[in-house]
Amino acid sequence: MRSAFSKAIVDAATADPKVLLLTGDHGYALFDEFRRRCPTQFINAGIAEQNMVGVAAGLAKAGFKPIVYGLSAFVPVRVLEQIKMDVCYENLPVVFIGDGAGVVYSSLGSSHQSTEDIAMLRPIPNIEILSPSDAHEMAYVMQHALKFAAPTYIRIGKSDVGATHETLPTAPMGDLLQVRAGGQGSTVLLATGSMVTTALSLAPQLADSAVWSMPAIKPLNTQQLLDIAAGADNLIVLEEHSTAGGIGSLVAEVIAESVGARPRVIRCGVQDRFSEKCGSYAYLMREHQLDVLALLGKLNSLLNPIV
16 A cells, blocks of 8 residues: 555656655655656655644745655644644645554554544545545555645555455545445445454344445545435444544544434444554554454344343
């Protein structure tokens, strides 16, 4: 997934000298090719992320097309005010990349984990929020973001959890993407980012469920979401993010305002707590009960309660 990101920004910068890449002292190996081919379009702003966003806003007002890269614990979490006031208030075409979303930086502790970024950005006007699940979705969302039509945040989680698509998606941005058709069951799985592959592992064991990926959180095709929900009794939402304010909350809000019969929305994500310990990514996913085994136990008990 990171290779698809790197290729996209190199291609964009070589085609247009106004495309600039700003980093807060992160991602050097990732940007080797960019710096080699576009050295004058690379800015290391240092460990000063708030200033970096202000610089990007100024560059955008001057006609440049800035891409701002950082760990998602810092971009957007540390720079929320600057994103809101410097960029979104003036609707400037700045693309923000938040790498390591969720608990990917597991061994670095809660300071480097980001399970609140979606919730923080959702209420801010003008900004788009994109969350790819694999290399194909990364190319898909970058193709959209690099049109520089609006402030955009791209959330990058664990990049090596497996492919979810065989080809580049072509649906309009905002659409949900079906990655597994499933059988005739009344349970549907909806996931974003790293959790799409988890959903694909769970689906055969949960009544042969259909699986949908949500690469675009904002904008979102709400009518399509309601159409999917209309055929389900249970809509399970999976995210490597807090259950408060994430896509589970978004889905529940949309369905709660709809008319007629509604499915039960089951939100699976990080609960209202910090990580207790440091360890590997696999360990942290187990700690937060987002691994396949824990989710299967939880969902089976909810879908098939013992009377």
